[in-house]
Amino acid sequence: MDERVREHAEVLVDWSARVETGDNVVLAVGVDAHELAVAVAERLGERGANLLATYSSGEITRAYLQAHDGEFDENPAHELALVEHADVYLSIGGGRNTSATADISSETRQAYNSARATIRDTRLGTRWVSTVHPTRSLAQQANMSYEAYQEFAYDAILRDWESLADEMARLKAELDDGSEVRLVSSGTDLTMRIDGRTAVNSAASVAYDSHNLPSGEVFTAPYATDGEVLFDVPMTIHGESVRNVRLEFDAGEVVEYDAEQGEDVIAEIIDTDDGARRLGELGIGMNRGIDRYTDNILFDEKMGETVHLALGRAYDANLPEGETGNESAVHVDLITDVSEASRLEVDGEVIQRNGQFRWEEGFDASPTQ
Amino acid sequence: MDERVREHAEVLVDWSARVETGDNVVLAVGVDAHELAVAVAERLGERGANLLATYSSGEITRAYLQAHDGEFDENPAHELALVEHADVYLSIGGGRNTSATADISSETRQAYNSARATIRDTRLGTRWVSTVHPTRSLAQQANMSYEAYQEFAYDAILRDWESLADEMARLKAELDDGSEVRLVSSGTDLTMRIDGRTAVNSAASVAYDSHNLPSGEVFTAPYATDGEVLFDVPMTIHGESVRNVRLEFDAGEVVEYDAEQGEDVIAEIIDTDDGARRLGELGIGMNRGIDRYTDNILFDEKMGETVHLALGRAYDANLPEGETGNESAVHVDLITDVSEASRLEVDGEVIQRNGQFRWEEGFDASPTQ
Structure with missing residues (x-):
C-alpha cells in the first residue's frame, strides 16, 4: 500500500x-x-x-x-x-x-x-x-x-494541520470582532453583516467544528447581503458545468442572476425554497497546498486566495446557541478568485489584498488602488 | 447490463x-x-x-x-x-x-x-x-x-423455482414421515434419527424458510448419528483446501476423524465447542442446474446427486416450535457424492439410489447390490 x-x-x-x-x-x-x-x-x-x-x-x-x-x-x-x-x-x-x-x-x-x-x-x-x-x-x-x-x-x-489552525485563528479573531464584511474584486462589490456570528476555524477536525478533509478555510454565516458578486471559478454542479455566475443581492436576497454557462442549474437551486435565495456561508480559503482548481468543491473552496459563498442552509456552528440561521434544503457553494485586484475588508479595514493577508509577507499596506 | x-x-x-x-x-x-x-x-x-x-x-x-x-x-x-x-x-x-x-x-x-x-x-x-x-x-x-x-x-x-419446489415437496414428505435415515456409499455407512424433525423444502425463498440463492435442497436436523462417512467432494474451508474428510460417529458425536488434506482445519472446527462435534444438518442436493463442483459451498451443497452434512449449529426451522437443536458457534458443511454405488434409505426403504429418486425415471427398483 x-x-x-x-x-x-x-x-x-x-x-x-x-x-x-x-x-x-x-x-x-x-x-x-x-x-x-x-x-x-x-x-x-x-x-x-x-x-x-x-x-x-x-x-x-x-x-x-x-x-x-x-x-x-x-x-x-x-x-x-x-x-x-x-x-x-x-x-x-x-x-x-x-x-x-x-x-x-x-x-x-x-x-x-x-x-x-x-x-x-x-x-x-x-x-x-x-x-x-x-x-x-x-x-x-x-x-x-x-x-x-x-x-x-x-x-x-497531508498538511501540518496544527500550524494551519494557528494561522487561521488570526482570521477567525478578525471576523469574530467584526460587524460587516466587504468583498471587492473584478465584477464583485458585496457587503454582508456578520455581527453576532461566530467564525469557524476549519482545520479539518471535529475538534474545530470542521468536517472536511482537506479543509483549510475560515467560514461564517453572513446575512443582510447587498451588492453583486461574480463567481469566476468554473465548477460542476449536479453534473452540469457552471461558469461565471453573477448574483445581485438586495436586503439579503438574490434579486437578479445570470451565468455564462449552467444558468438553469442556478435557477433550479434558487427556486428550491426561500432560504436558497439567501447566503448560508461566507468562506475564505487558506489551504495553500491546493494550488489549482480541480472542479471538486471539497478542494476548490479551500484553495488559498479564493473566497466562496453558499446559497442556502447555514451551519449551526456559526450561530449563537439555540438560534436558527438561514434554513434551506440546499447548500451550494460558489467560488471567486481573489488573487488579483481584490480586497476583503472587515469594518472598513483591509485584511486581505490580492490574496495576501495583512500578517503575511507580501501584503501591500499602501496600494495604489 | x-x-x-x-x-x-x-x-x-x-x-x-x-x-x-x-x-x-x-x-x-x-x-x-x-x-x-x-x-x-x-x-x-x-x-x-x-x-x-x-x-x-x-x-x-x-x-x-x-x-x-x-x-x-x-x-x-x-x-x-x-x-x-x-x-x-x-x-x-x-x-x-x-x-x-x-x-x-x-x-x-x-x-x-x-x-x-x-x-x-x-x-x-x-x-x-x-x-x-x-x-x-x-x-x-x-x-x-x-x-x-x-x-x-x-x-x-435462474431456474423454474416453483416447479423445483413441487419436486422437493415429495422428498420433504418422505423425511417428515420418517424416523431414521441411512446413507450408504463408498466409505460411508451412517444412520441418523430424524423423528420429530421437520424437513425444509429449500426453494430459494423465505416463503419456504430457504435463504440461499441458488438453493435446491431438502434439509433437516439429524441426531443420534452412528457410523462413518467419507466426504469426497473437495472444498476450501477458512481459506484452506480440504479433501476426503472421514468422520466416525458414536451416539451422535464425532469420535474419530482424519482427512487427506486440511485435517488441521477440521480439528479446529471440531474443537470449537461441544456442538461442533455433532451434526446440525443433513441436506440432500436437488439442483440439477449445478452440474459440477466449484469449491463454493453455496453451489456445491445444492448440486443434484450429492448429500451434505454440517457440523455444528442446527436451524430452528427443522425443530418443533420452542425446541432448541444442536447449538454451536459454527456450522460447517461437508459434501459427499452419491451419484454412484450409493443409496439413501428412510426407515429401511430406498428413496434414492445412485443419485436417482424413486419417483424419477431411471430409478432402479430391483438392483443387484
Missing part, C-alpha cells in the same frame, strides 16, 4: 474524527475508495473502534431513484437507527464517474433528500468527516493525469 | 426475499458485486422499498481484525440497531480474492463472531437471503473461465 494512503487514514481517524476506543463508526465507502477504506479499517482496528462499512455509489443511487415512483418514505427506520447509534460517520468519496447521477431530475433529488432530513440532521450530530480518495475519475474531472492528481490531493490532505 | 444480471435481481427481490413496498432493506454488497447491486437497487426502487447498502470486503475485515487487540465489544449498538430495524437483509457475495482473509487466525475469527452473536441472530430473524454475483475470483476458484462460470452460475440461479 502507498504510504500516503496510510497517512491519509491516520489523519482522518486521529486528527479529523478523534476516534477513540469503543466508538461506533460508520465508514461510507465510495466504489473506487476501497484502498483508503482498507487503511482506515486498519487504523480503526488499532484504535479498538467498532466498524460498519456502508457503500456509496452514484450508479446505485441513480438506479434506485430512476425506478422509484417518487413517493419516498420519511426517514426509513433502519437507516435512522444506524446514524442514531453512530458516534462517528466517516465518508470516503471516490467513484468511477463524477457524472453518475447527472440524469436524475432535481425534483426527484429534492424529494429524496427532503424525505431524509432527520437522517441527515442526525448524521450531522455525529463526529462526521468527509474526505475523498484520489481516483481516476476525480483526476479526469481535474484535467490531470492520475499520478499528478494523487500528488495534488495528498499535498492538500 | 447483461439481461441475466437483471433477471438475477428480480429472482432475488421478488421470489427469494418477497420484498414489498415500505420494506427496510439492507443490501450487503461484495467488492466485485457492484453490477448486481445496481440491478437490485433498480428492482427495490420499483417495489418502493427503502435501500441501505453496506460494503462487504474481506480485505477490510482482514485489515481491521489484524490491527485489533482481540477484545471485541459485544454487539456494537449501531450495527445491532441497523439489523433490528431491517425487514430484509440481502447479501450479495463476490470479492476479488476468495482467500482474502486466509491469514486471520481462527481464535480472532471466533472471538469476533462470538462478540456479534446477537447481531447475527437478529439478522437471521429478518427475511435474509444470500446470493453471489459471478466474479472472476469465483471463476478462478472453480477452475473455470469467467464466461463459462457466468453460464454455470446463471444456470443454477
Whole structure:
C-alpha cells in the first residue's frame, strides 16, 4: 500500500474524527475508495473502534431513484437507527464517474433528500468527516493525469494541520470582532453583516467544528447581503458545468442572476425554497497546498486566495446557541478568485489584498488602488 | 447490463426475499458485486422499498481484525440497531480474492463472531437471503473461465423455482414421515434419527424458510448419528483446501476423524465447542442446474446427486416450535457424492439410489447390490 494512503487514514481517524476506543463508526465507502477504506479499517482496528462499512455509489443511487415512483418514505427506520447509534460517520468519496447521477431530475433529488432530513440532521450530530480518495475519475474531472492528481490531493490532505489552525485563528479573531464584511474584486462589490456570528476555524477536525478533509478555510454565516458578486471559478454542479455566475443581492436576497454557462442549474437551486435565495456561508480559503482548481468543491473552496459563498442552509456552528440561521434544503457553494485586484475588508479595514493577508509577507499596506 | 444480471435481481427481490413496498432493506454488497447491486437497487426502487447498502470486503475485515487487540465489544449498538430495524437483509457475495482473509487466525475469527452473536441472530430473524454475483475470483476458484462460470452460475440461479419446489415437496414428505435415515456409499455407512424433525423444502425463498440463492435442497436436523462417512467432494474451508474428510460417529458425536488434506482445519472446527462435534444438518442436493463442483459451498451443497452434512449449529426451522437443536458457534458443511454405488434409505426403504429418486425415471427398483 502507498504510504500516503496510510497517512491519509491516520489523519482522518486521529486528527479529523478523534476516534477513540469503543466508538461506533460508520465508514461510507465510495466504489473506487476501497484502498483508503482498507487503511482506515486498519487504523480503526488499532484504535479498538467498532466498524460498519456502508457503500456509496452514484450508479446505485441513480438506479434506485430512476425506478422509484417518487413517493419516498420519511426517514426509513433502519437507516435512522444506524446514524442514531453512530458516534462517528466517516465518508470516503471516490467513484468511477463524477457524472453518475447527472440524469436524475432535481425534483426527484429534492424529494429524496427532503424525505431524509432527520437522517441527515442526525448524521450531522455525529463526529462526521468527509474526505475523498484520489481516483481516476476525480483526476479526469481535474484535467490531470492520475499520478499528478494523487500528488495534488495528498499535498492538500497531508498538511501540518496544527500550524494551519494557528494561522487561521488570526482570521477567525478578525471576523469574530467584526460587524460587516466587504468583498471587492473584478465584477464583485458585496457587503454582508456578520455581527453576532461566530467564525469557524476549519482545520479539518471535529475538534474545530470542521468536517472536511482537506479543509483549510475560515467560514461564517453572513446575512443582510447587498451588492453583486461574480463567481469566476468554473465548477460542476449536479453534473452540469457552471461558469461565471453573477448574483445581485438586495436586503439579503438574490434579486437578479445570470451565468455564462449552467444558468438553469442556478435557477433550479434558487427556486428550491426561500432560504436558497439567501447566503448560508461566507468562506475564505487558506489551504495553500491546493494550488489549482480541480472542479471538486471539497478542494476548490479551500484553495488559498479564493473566497466562496453558499446559497442556502447555514451551519449551526456559526450561530449563537439555540438560534436558527438561514434554513434551506440546499447548500451550494460558489467560488471567486481573489488573487488579483481584490480586497476583503472587515469594518472598513483591509485584511486581505490580492490574496495576501495583512500578517503575511507580501501584503501591500499602501496600494495604489 | 447483461439481461441475466437483471433477471438475477428480480429472482432475488421478488421470489427469494418477497420484498414489498415500505420494506427496510439492507443490501450487503461484495467488492466485485457492484453490477448486481445496481440491478437490485433498480428492482427495490420499483417495489418502493427503502435501500441501505453496506460494503462487504474481506480485505477490510482482514485489515481491521489484524490491527485489533482481540477484545471485541459485544454487539456494537449501531450495527445491532441497523439489523433490528431491517425487514430484509440481502447479501450479495463476490470479492476479488476468495482467500482474502486466509491469514486471520481462527481464535480472532471466533472471538469476533462470538462478540456479534446477537447481531447475527437478529439478522437471521429478518427475511435474509444470500446470493453471489459471478466474479472472476469465483471463476478462478472453480477452475473455470469467467464466461463459462457466468453460464454455470446463471444456470443454477435462474431456474423454474416453483416447479423445483413441487419436486422437493415429495422428498420433504418422505423425511417428515420418517424416523431414521441411512446413507450408504463408498466409505460411508451412517444412520441418523430424524423423528420429530421437520424437513425444509429449500426453494430459494423465505416463503419456504430457504435463504440461499441458488438453493435446491431438502434439509433437516439429524441426531443420534452412528457410523462413518467419507466426504469426497473437495472444498476450501477458512481459506484452506480440504479433501476426503472421514468422520466416525458414536451416539451422535464425532469420535474419530482424519482427512487427506486440511485435517488441521477440521480439528479446529471440531474443537470449537461441544456442538461442533455433532451434526446440525443433513441436506440432500436437488439442483440439477449445478452440474459440477466449484469449491463454493453455496453451489456445491445444492448440486443434484450429492448429500451434505454440517457440523455444528442446527436451524430452528427443522425443530418443533420452542425446541432448541444442536447449538454451536459454527456450522460447517461437508459434501459427499452419491451419484454412484450409493443409496439413501428412510426407515429401511430406498428413496434414492445412485443419485436417482424413486419417483424419477431411471430409478432402479430391483438392483443387484
